[in-house]
Amino acid sequence: MENLRLQVSEFIALTNQTLEYAYPSVEIEGEVSSFKVNQNKYVFFDLKDDEASVGCFMTVWQLRTPIEDGMKIIVTATPKLTNWGKFSLTVRALRPSGEGSLKKSFELLKAKLEKEGLFSPERKRLLPSLPKHIGVISSTQAAGYADFIKIVNDRFGGMTIDVAHVQVQGAAAADQIIKAIRYFNMLEQMPEVLVLVRGGGSADDLATFNDEQLVREIAASRIPVLTGIGHEVDVSLADMAADVRAATPSNAAQLLVPDRRELVADVRHRMHGVIPAIERRIADYHDDVVGQLDSALGAIDTRIDDVHNELTMTSRVLGEYNPQKVLARGYALVRGDVKPGANIDIERANDVITAEVKHVKAK
Amino acid sequence: MSKQSKTIEEKMNELREMTAWFESEEFSLTEAADKFKQANALAKDIEKDLGELRNTVNELKQSFET
Structure with a gap:
C-alpha cells in the first residue's frame, strides 16, 4: 500500500470499499443536532455525543419516525466518504432511543397525522357482526x-x-x-x-x-x-x-366475535318470550270480545230507553186530545139540530143541558 | 353446520323476525301454533350449529419478509 499511487476519486472509491467491507451496517446511538430537510427530499443532521459528532444523510422516504434536535436516536447506517472528502453516515433507518425520545417522536407524529385527519372518528368503520x-x-x-x-x-x-x-x-x-x-x-x-x-x-x-x-x-x-x-x-x-x-x-377476540354461549342464551330468551306473547294476545282477544258484548248490550239498553221515552211523549200528546180534558177547561159540546124552535143538548164537564134554539145568525 | 344453505346470521335474523311476528299486527291466533313450531325448530337448529361450528385456521405460505 505504501507505493500505491491513486487518483483522488480512486482513493475515495477504495476508502468506501474498505469502509463497506469493515462496516456493511452499523448501529450508532447519539443525539440529533442541526436537523434539516432540503427540497423536501433529503434529510441532513449531525449525530453527536459529549465528545464527538458525525454528519448523517438519508432520504425523506426513509425517515419513518419524526425527529428533531435534542432527541436521542439509534441509526442503522453505512459510513461513507463523499466525493468532496467529507465523512458521513448514509442512514437506512433510525429509531428513537430511550423513553423521552420515543415519547417525543410519538407526539410529533401523532400531531402530524391527527392534523391530516387519519384518526378522526368519521373515518371509523363498524366491524362485521x-x-x-x-x-x-x-x-x-x-x-x-x-x-x-x-x-x-x-x-x-x-x-x-x-x-x-x-x-x-x-x-x-x-x-x-x-x-x-x-x-x-x-x-x-x-x-x-x-x-x-x-x-x-x-x-x-x-x-x-x-x-x-x-x-x-x-x-x-x-x-x-x-x-x-x-x-x-x-x-x-x-x-x-x-x-x-x-x-x-x-x-x-372478544370484540371480533360474539360468545356462542351468549347467542344460545339469546335464542332461548327469545323463545321463552313467545309463550307470554301468545298469552297476552289471547287475553287481548278475550278483552276485545267482552268489550264488544258490553258495547252491544249498552246499545240495546239505549234503544229501549229511546223507545220508552218516545212512547211517553206520544202518550202525553194523545192525552191532550182527550175531549174530557177540553170540557174540563170550560168548553162545551153542542149536539142536535141547530135551527130556531129545535132542542139541542149542551154537554159540559159535569152536566148536560137541554135548551131550545131561539135564533141562529151566521157570523 | 347442519344446513349449509343459511349462515348463523341469516338464521338468527329469521328467528328474530319469527318471534317479532308474535308481537306484530299480523299476529293471528289460527297461525300462531304453526309459527311457534317453526320458530322452535329454528331455535334448536341454531343451537346445534353454534355447538358444532369450528374455525379453519390457515397459516399463509406467503413470505412477508422484505
Missing part, C-alpha cells in the same frame, strides 16, 4: 397470537381465519406488516376484517406500531382493521388509525 372470513396479521409464535386464536375458537366457529405470519418487533416488522396488509387488500375475496395482534412488550418493542408508513397503511386499508396491541395502557398510533382498537389480543 358475525364475520365469516378474517385476516390475522401477527407472529404465530407470539403469546398474544395464541391467546387471540384460543379465545376466538372458544367463542365462535364456522369462520375461515387466514394468518399472515410477520415479525411484530424489530427493524423489519413495520415493512412486513405493511406487506401483509397490502396482500389482504389485493385479494379477490378479501377478508371482512383484518386483525393486527401482538402481546405486551417494552416501549421499544412496540415502537413498530408507531411507524408512519404502517399507520398510513392501516388508515388506507379497504378492509376494516381491528388492533389488539400490547396491554390496556399501550396506545399506539396504529391503534389510533385502526377502525377499532382493542386493549389486548384477548380483547380483540
Whole structure:
C-alpha cells in the first residue's frame, strides 16, 4: 500500500470499499443536532455525543419516525466518504432511543397525522357482526397470537381465519406488516376484517406500531382493521388509525366475535318470550270480545230507553186530545139540530143541558 | 353446520323476525301454533350449529419478509 499511487476519486472509491467491507451496517446511538430537510427530499443532521459528532444523510422516504434536535436516536447506517472528502453516515433507518425520545417522536407524529385527519372518528368503520372470513396479521409464535386464536375458537366457529405470519418487533416488522396488509387488500375475496395482534412488550418493542408508513397503511386499508396491541395502557398510533382498537389480543377476540354461549342464551330468551306473547294476545282477544258484548248490550239498553221515552211523549200528546180534558177547561159540546124552535143538548164537564134554539145568525 | 344453505346470521335474523311476528299486527291466533313450531325448530337448529361450528385456521405460505 505504501507505493500505491491513486487518483483522488480512486482513493475515495477504495476508502468506501474498505469502509463497506469493515462496516456493511452499523448501529450508532447519539443525539440529533442541526436537523434539516432540503427540497423536501433529503434529510441532513449531525449525530453527536459529549465528545464527538458525525454528519448523517438519508432520504425523506426513509425517515419513518419524526425527529428533531435534542432527541436521542439509534441509526442503522453505512459510513461513507463523499466525493468532496467529507465523512458521513448514509442512514437506512433510525429509531428513537430511550423513553423521552420515543415519547417525543410519538407526539410529533401523532400531531402530524391527527392534523391530516387519519384518526378522526368519521373515518371509523363498524366491524362485521358475525364475520365469516378474517385476516390475522401477527407472529404465530407470539403469546398474544395464541391467546387471540384460543379465545376466538372458544367463542365462535364456522369462520375461515387466514394468518399472515410477520415479525411484530424489530427493524423489519413495520415493512412486513405493511406487506401483509397490502396482500389482504389485493385479494379477490378479501377478508371482512383484518386483525393486527401482538402481546405486551417494552416501549421499544412496540415502537413498530408507531411507524408512519404502517399507520398510513392501516388508515388506507379497504378492509376494516381491528388492533389488539400490547396491554390496556399501550396506545399506539396504529391503534389510533385502526377502525377499532382493542386493549389486548384477548380483547380483540372478544370484540371480533360474539360468545356462542351468549347467542344460545339469546335464542332461548327469545323463545321463552313467545309463550307470554301468545298469552297476552289471547287475553287481548278475550278483552276485545267482552268489550264488544258490553258495547252491544249498552246499545240495546239505549234503544229501549229511546223507545220508552218516545212512547211517553206520544202518550202525553194523545192525552191532550182527550175531549174530557177540553170540557174540563170550560168548553162545551153542542149536539142536535141547530135551527130556531129545535132542542139541542149542551154537554159540559159535569152536566148536560137541554135548551131550545131561539135564533141562529151566521157570523 | 347442519344446513349449509343459511349462515348463523341469516338464521338468527329469521328467528328474530319469527318471534317479532308474535308481537306484530299480523299476529293471528289460527297461525300462531304453526309459527311457534317453526320458530322452535329454528331455535334448536341454531343451537346445534353454534355447538358444532369450528374455525379453519390457515397459516399463509406467503413470505412477508422484505
